Amino acid sequence: MPDLIPDTSRLIIFDTTLRDGEQSPGASMTKDEKVRIARQLERLRVDVIEAGFAAASPGDFEAIRAISAAVRDSTICSLSRANERDIARAAEALAPAARKRIHTFIATSPLHMQMKLRMEPEQVLEQAKLAIRYARQHTDDIEFSPEDGSRSEEDFLCRVLEAVIAEGATTINFPDTVGYAVPEEFGARIRRLRERVPNSDKAVWSVHCHNDLGLAVANSLAGVTIGGARQIECTINGLGERAGNTSLEEVVMALRTRADYFNLTVGIDTTQIVPASKMVSQITGFAVQPNKAVVGANAFAHASGIHQDGILKARETYEIMRAEDVGWTANKIVLGKLSGRNAFKSRLQELGIELASELEVNAAFARFKELADRKAEIFDEDIMALVSAEDHAQGGETYKLVSLSQRSETGELPHARIVFSVEGREVSAEASGDGPVDAVVGAIESVVKSGAEQVLFSINAISNGPQSQGEVTIRLSHSGRIVNGVGADPDIIVASAKAYLSGLNKLHSKVERVNPQGV
Ligand SMILES: CC(=O)SCCNC(=O)CCNC(=O)[C@H](O)C(C)(C)COP(=O)(O)OP(=O)(O)OC[C@H]1O[C@@H](n2cnc3c(N)ncnc32)[C@H](O)[C@@H]1OP(=O)(O)O
Ligand SMILES: CC(C)C(=O)C(=O)O
Numbered sequence: 001m002p003d004l005i006p007d008t009s010r011l012i013i014f015d016t017t018l019r020d021g022e023q024s025p026g027a028s029m030t031k032d033e034k035v036r037i038a039r040q041l042e043r044l045r046v047d048v049i050e051a052g053f054a055a056a057s058p059g060d061f062e063a064i065r066a067i068s069a070a071v072r073d074s075t076i077c078s079l080s081r082a083n084e085r086d087i088a089r090a091a092e093a094l095a096p097a098a099r100k101r102i103h104t105f106i107a108t109s110p111l112h113m114q115m116k117l118r119m120e121p122e123q124v125l126e127q128a129k130l131a132i133r134y135a136r137q138h139t140d141d142i143e144f145s146p147e148d149g150s151r152s153e154e155d156f157l158c159r160v161l162e163a164v165i166a167e168g169a170t171t172i173n174f175p176d177t178v179g180y181a182v183p184e185e186f187g188a189r190i191r192r193l194r195e196r197v198p199n200s201d202k203a204v205w206s207v208h209c210h211n212d213l214g215l216a217v218a219n220s221l222a223g224v225t226i227g228g229a230r231q232i233e234c235t236i237n238g239l240g241e242r243a244g245n246t247s248l249e250e251v252v253m254a255l256r257t258r259a260d261y262f263n264l265t266v267g268i269d270t271t272q273i274v275p276a277s278k279m280v281s282q283i284t285g286f287a288v289q290p291n292k293a294v295v296g297a298n299a300f301a302h303a304s305g306i307h308q309d310g311i312l313k314a315r316e317t318y319e320i321m322r323a324e325d326v327g328w329t330a331n332k333i334v335l336g337k338l339s340g341r342n343a344f345k346s347r348l349q350e351l352g353i354e355l356a357s358e359l360e361v362n363a364a365f366a367r368f369k370e371l372a373d374r375k376a377e378i379f380d381e382d383i384m385a386l387v388s389a390e391d392h393a394q395g396g397e398t399y400k401l402v403s404l405s406q407r408s409e410t411g412e413l414p415h416a417r418i419v420f421s422v423e424g425r426e427v428s429a430e431a432s433g434d435g436p437v438d439a440v441v442g443a444i445e446s447v448v449k450s451g452a453e454q455v456l457f458s459i460n461a462i463s464n465g466p467q468s469q470g471e472v473t474i475r476l477s478h479s480g481r482i483v484n485g486v487g488a489d490p491d492i493i494v495a496s497a498k499a500y501l502s503g504l505n506k507l508h509s510k511v512e513r514v515n516p517q518g519v
């Protein structure tokens with residue numbers, strides 16, 4: 001869509017949290033969760049949302065369709081292999097979108113062509129051309145990626161890229177699929193390709209970098225400054241396959257903070273960055289490390305005396321960005337057990353949480369009051385956790401916690417007794433275990449016998465201080481499916497029980513998609 005950027009200093013921000021981000025093992029999301037994130041990406045004003053890979057599963061297809069219907073301001077995109085079936089599926093899923101893009105790709109490196117595709121280069125070239133022809137039957141907005149571009153031979157790349165632009169590709173996305181590139185080399189390669197491909201100015205050039213060597217953001221910026229790319233593909237919190245993708249918050253804030261150097265603009269509303277980061281972290285169960293640039297809890301914290309002194313005298317001494325510009329807010333209204341519905345609704349609005357009906361608001365408000373009885377102050381993260389729990393409840397819970405008692409004493413084996421409902425019927429079970437969580441899981445499994453393997457257990461304080469709720473993420477793996485169960489409670493053993501039951505509910509849920517890697 002070259003006409004989207006008549007101004008060559010305007011960069012297109014293409015978010016792929018819902019596609020490449022979801023390729024992180026354990027980050028699979030339900031349709032409703034994806035729609036919530038897509039709405040937040042729209043508020044963030046990303047130009048393009050890659051909503052998924054329509055041909056991957058019925059769940060992915062439905063999520064792309066729902067996002068296409070729900071989002072109006074961003075272009076919605078689906079990935080597809082370079083074949084007619086995938087492209088037709090992408091087009092069908094994107095049908096309700098106000099603006100749609102089909103992104104098709106095929107690998108061009110000798111290694112991938114020979115070992116993975118088992119195709120000759122000439123066949124790959126033909127397949128790429130055919131794919132653009134198929135896609136043109138559905139839309140004029142077509143993106144093409146030569147997968148493993150950074151390990152592909154340049155002469156061959158030139159031939160493929162010239163051919164796909166001639167067929168009608170409007171964006172050429174250059175991927176560093178395995179995070180192998182280094183900045184100067186990567187930027188220079190894009191520059192040479194743009195110079196050598198005769199019709200290169202008919203397409204917008206884009207970069208898609210992976211973080212295997214921690215260079216994704218640096219490579220993306222070099223692709224822009226040295227290479228002349230005008231689209232950056234990125235994800236919230238840098239989520240993505242293996243070590244992740246270029247992180248949206250880092251690349252956008254680098255461009256903004258060093259506008260004097262880059263001299264480029266983006267359309268992003270940066271005040272929506274922290275809410276987006278928290279939402280993605282909360283939904284996927286992937287905690288943000290405290291020292292993560294821009295969105296980490298310590299990104300604007302100052303612990304040492306000299307720094308504190310400097311900050312008090314002039315903030316700029318130790319801060320290059322303002323916390324409020326990226327969405328860190330100091331709440332003026334403290335929510336607690338005496339707060340009313342209006343204050344609660346207004347905070348939901350500030351957090352970008354849209355509940356579909358008054359009934360859902362009431363259910364969330366009831367949970368809020370229940371929590372406020374046990375916890376003096378309710379933080380934004382608490383509200384996000386309880387809305388998320390509400391979302392899962394709407395999806396229909398097979399297993400639901402009723403009550404839990406647990407005993408641990410030095411030198412004694414911890415013991416748990418749990419009552420939970422299975423499709424509305426209450427059952428009780430007890431077990432001992434190596435620790436209290438092990439005892440709880442043992443008790444649940446003595447009834448459910450799911451056979452699921454627990455591949456990750458993580459616990460985070462939702463907010464600061466001993467008052468904080470604990471948020472537990474338990475990742476379960478069963479028959480090639482990986483799901484994250486999440487539970488929050490001021491009592492971390494109860495949070496663990498909720499997380500385990502939520503994982504089991506997800507394994508039972510038909511909307512949960514098969515993990516793409518099948519790991
Ligand atoms: C770098 C990236 O991020 S690429 C995107 C990765 N994302 C995904 O893989 C999404 C999730 N994937 C899936 O759900 C499945 O892999 C599907 C539905 C896409 C395909 O499933 P299957 O048909 O069972 O194929 P499977 O995954 O086993 O193998 C992939 C096939 O696609 C072929 N293929 C791989 N890439 C491409 C491409 N870009 N264009 C055409 N064919 C391709 C492979 O050569 C292989 O073909 P073969 O079956 O003839 O050997
Ligand atoms: C599909 C492509 C763009 C991709 O994700 C990659 O090569 O990393």
Ligand SMILES: [Mg+2]
Nearest residue numbers: 020177208241
């Ligand atoms: Mg990728």
